[in-house]
Amino acid sequence: MQLSPEQLSANGYRFQSSIRFESINQFVQDRLQRGGALLRLYWLCVVASVFAMSHVLWKQDIVTLDLLAGGIGFGLAGFLVIVLPAHEAIHGITYKLLGAPSISFHADWKRMFFFAAADRFVLNRREFILVAAAPFILLTIGLLAAQFFTNGMLQLAIATNLVLHTGGCIGDFTLVAYSMSLGEKFCTYDDLQKQETFFYQK
Template sequence: MQKSGRFTLVESFHIDEMNPFILRELGIAASPRKQVARLTGRQFLLFIGLGAIGGLVGVLLAKKVISIPWSQFPLALAGLLVLMPVHEAIHALAFKSLKAPDVGFGYSIKGLIIYAYAQRFVMTLNENALVAAMPFLIITAGLVVAWFYWPSLAVLWGTIVLLHTLLCIGDYVLVQYAWKNRHRTMFTYDDLTEQTSYFYEKR
């Protein structure tokens, strides 16, 4: 893609720079071309919606504050740690479902992230969004089912859902990025030799 002359590099970033990319796409940090970051209407509604959900959960929990099984909170943290490799494994399986030949795992101490990757495997933004969304969809569905069958552990399931959803923010951004650029013919791939992600547009 770099040498064919049929594609234009839109942007690239080192794996340690994933967080600035996420903040920029959320409208929290200024982009290189803007001095002041502004939230879009959709982003504002998203934050309002998340706040409303959080407030509702808080009210429901507050009604049972005396009887809350507090021991479920440390169990939820332990459960989240268990789910982290499961989360990345789902990403890896999604890559494999797209026929990626070289799938692996990595981490960034500076970026405070762990990740699954498909080495130099070119995907459309829609395919990348699908890979990004799968862990949230599968794990959330599983936790909702667990909540239904074991309601006595509602605090455990609810806390894990909340924490896992927060940790999925990077995946959400990739889905949003695909939607934002849906009218463009764009492709992306990761090069772990360079530890860099690339986004190209077809000319």
């Protein structure tokens, strides 16, 4: 979207709402309570990822403590070292492909909140959904595909990553659900100085 935040009002957009970065967890909880079709899809994806992990265990000739500890332990380590950074990198790459001049990455370990931001770069609805959904789509496909080419402890580690990543996408799903509730003529941007995400509607 070829508009700056200062140009939104002149182009017919009016301020709708904002979310402070420190309040994102409360925002997620509020949206979950409201529900909706997209969030029902999210929970279905979570259940499916748990089922996929259960299927991996069911396929094993024998499930040992070493298999469980190793698979889940390596899965958790892989999630923190590989999958989580890859998730944010995909957000950043998508921003870049849309023309964002600069990208920054942020982590709030206290709130377990991680995000990529393009400071004051305005996105329309289609662009915002693309940025938010790209990591879930690409990594879900990649992790599911990887399960077909592995077995044993490695396969369990990948299945663990699938569960953790699907669960961790709740923020992206709730933001997309909120954006869809605002209608077609909607735009948003992050302001790093103010530590807020702004939403405008036409």
